Amino acid sequence: MNNEGFYVMLVKKVTADNKLSLLEQQVAQKDYDAAFETAHTLKGMYANLSLTPLSQPIGQMTELLRSRTDTDYSALLNEAKTQFTKLCSL
Amino acid sequence: MQELLERRKGLKRKILIVDDEAIEREILGYMLSDLYEISFADNGRIALDIIKQEKLTLSLVILDLHMPELDGYSLLEILRADNELRRIPAIVLTSEKGAEVKSLQLGAADFITKPYDAPDVIRARVQRSIELAEDSIIIHETERDELTGLFNKEYFFEYGKRLDYQNQLPMDAIVLDINRFHIINELYGRNYGDSVLKKIGGYIHESIQDTGGLACRFESNGFCIYLPHSPDLNERLEKHIDKYKNILEKQNISIRIGVYSDDGSGLGMEQRFDRARLACQKLRNNYSTSYRVYNDELHSKELHSERLINDMDKALAEKQFVVFYQPKYNITGDIPRLTSAEALIRWFHPEFGMVSPGEFISLFEDNGLIRKLDKYVWNEAAAQIRLWKEKYGFCLPVSVNVSRVDIFDQMLGETLERIVTANGLSHENLLLEITESAYSDNSLKLIDTVNKLRARGFKIEMDDFGSGYSSLNMLTSLPIDALKLDMKFIRNMCSNRKNLSMVGIMIEIARLLEVPVIAEGVETQEQMEKLKDYGCDVIQGYYFSKPLPPADFEKLIEKELNETSY
Secondary structure, eight states: OOOHHHHHHHHHHHHHOOHHHHHHHHHHTTOHHHHHHHHHHHHHHHHHTTOHHHHHHHHHHHHHHHTTOOSOOHHHHHHHHHHHHHHHHO | OHHHHHHHTTOOOEEEEEOSOHHHHHHHHHHHTTTSEEEEESSHHHHHHHHHHTTTTEEEEEEESOOSSSOHHHHHHHHHHSTTGGGSOEEEEESOHHHHHHHHHTTOSEEEESSOOOHHHHHHHHHHHHHHHHHHHHHHHHHBOTTTOSEEHHHHHHHHHHHHHHHOOOEEEEEEEETTHHHHHHHHOHHHHHHHHHHHHHHHHHHHHHHOOEEEEETTTEEEEEEEOOTTHHHHHHHHHHHHHHHHGGGTOOEEEEEEOOOSSOOOHHHHHHHHHHHHHTTTTOOSOEEEEOOHHHHHHHHHHHHHHHHHHHHHHTTOEEEEEEEEEEOSSSSOEEEEEEEEEEEEETTTEEEOHHHHHHHHHHHTTHHHHHHHHHHHHHHHHHHHHHHHSSOOOEEEEOOHHHHTOTTHHHHHHHHHHHTTOOGGGEEEEEEHHHHHHSHHHHHHHHHHHHHHTOOEEEEEETSSOOOHHHHTTOOOSEEEEOHHHHHTTTTOHHHHHHHHHHHHHHHHTTOOEEEEOOOSHHHHHHHHHHTOOEEESTTTOOOBOHHHHHHHHHHHHHHHTO
16 A cells, blocks of 8 residues: 555554454453454454554464364463554554 | 446445455455455355445455354355345355365355465456456346337347247247327326336236236337247237236336247248338227237238339339320310310339329338339429420420428429429429428428429419318418319218318418419319309319320310411
8 A cells, every 4th residue: 555644544543442452351251263353353453554564463363263263362462462552562 | 336336437446355364365465455445254144244335336255164153055045045145246265176176166256375476477367257247237138128128129039040040930920009109208207208118128028927018118218028839829818908908008108029930931020020011010090008919910011111112213214104294274264265274193004004193102101112103294294394395386284292201301492493494494383292291391491492392483283272270370471372172072062061162262262362273182063163153263083084194185285276366
């Protein structure tokens, strides 16, 4: 994309978005159906804005959640949260 | 189609972007808002409402598959199921491989994968999907008659021929015309006429669903139906006729149906319809809804007429047409005197023998060939007058027919002038007979033409007087030099009191107009004497002589010369 201002505006919107915490909740409640949808949406959003540090861990989570794998997602979630915080502080 | 044209005028096309994720909507919107007018929806249900509202002006829907309330797949299915909404192309946004196939199968025009490709790719895909959808609308609408939704004539024949080529099945052709449709439009208005067409078209469309086949709107007042052959076609037609009568008779509208029933001869589609049309035209003067099936009799008559038309030029060149002359006698004196002759055409066809004028005159009048024939007769008659002048020393005037078609020829006066001059005759030698109905059909034009001819010196005789539509007030202003009473009055004048009186009245009219009267078709002495009593001037008919070839006519001339020399 070639409009820097537009990009920045969108990234700001990402930082204001609360889906990441929603994902955390859903995983904690083991509501994997809902979690899959959320992760999938997030992955798309981050990928579209080329926010690779975020889309990577979320992407992995999405694949696991696709088959509703019951595992420990905390590592991936933490990774995502860290990157997210970094983004917010930019 | 209207809307399509509006869009083509250069207004931005409208796109609906459906995604529950705000950021997604923004990105797409950003990519496309330069070229298109964008609206958004964040769930499937809202999207459906918007699509229904904007269905006439929406060019494209871009939708995400994963949405609350109504997901992408369901929305696609709903759109495809609706006749109008399915025309709007839908592009699906998806990040899963499997989704692509499914969405295409559900009727999506295209898909865009997430994460998004370069904006140019996306813009190109959007444009392409819109173009394809619009082209297909245009094709569809070009094929159809706007009012009835049936095919238009061109595509009907195109598809019909293709059908024949592929299937080679026996097919029936039906031609349906609304009687006197232009009058219906005049009396009740265009809208009414259109509603009639729609009703009939609707019924035809329904019946086609049952039988199979194609139907089209043919010109302004008719329809054509091309359907698989059925042996019980007549019964079906009876049922259809009843149905049409139900639909239409309250409104005093009738239709005529011509049918060509397949007879195994494997004709081309257009030929089948020519024959169906032929049968249909035979019903032209009927006042009720009816049908007619083409049969061989019609066919052979048609073929015979075709032959005559085709052979005409050769016949002219080879002089198969011969001019006969029927004498006219002046009966005002004690002894009848040969005063003039009428030129009558005869055709000696090498194959058919003597073809009577009844057969070919109206045929040639219909297609305009009569003009060639008339010119031929004028030239022959003029030449004959000259020959007799040279042989016998006096000019016997000959009358020739000028048909309605000739009246419209700009060069008529000049042509006649040239013929007369070329043969060294004066204008009164070549008398011109014009039938009465020509006067009442095209009065102004005709009167103008006749006046110009008389100005040159030609004399005009009104032929078949009493059989046309002259009104009483026209009579006093008609430019004519003689009246010829129609044969029909003479035929029964002695056995029918009314006819006798009519003849008397018509002769009075002639006296009023101060022109001589000629009676045609006189066969008996009794008729002759009565006519003489009434003051008729000239007699033409079998009583004196039937039409004769020149050589035989000359005997009459010689007889006349001998008698008058005493």
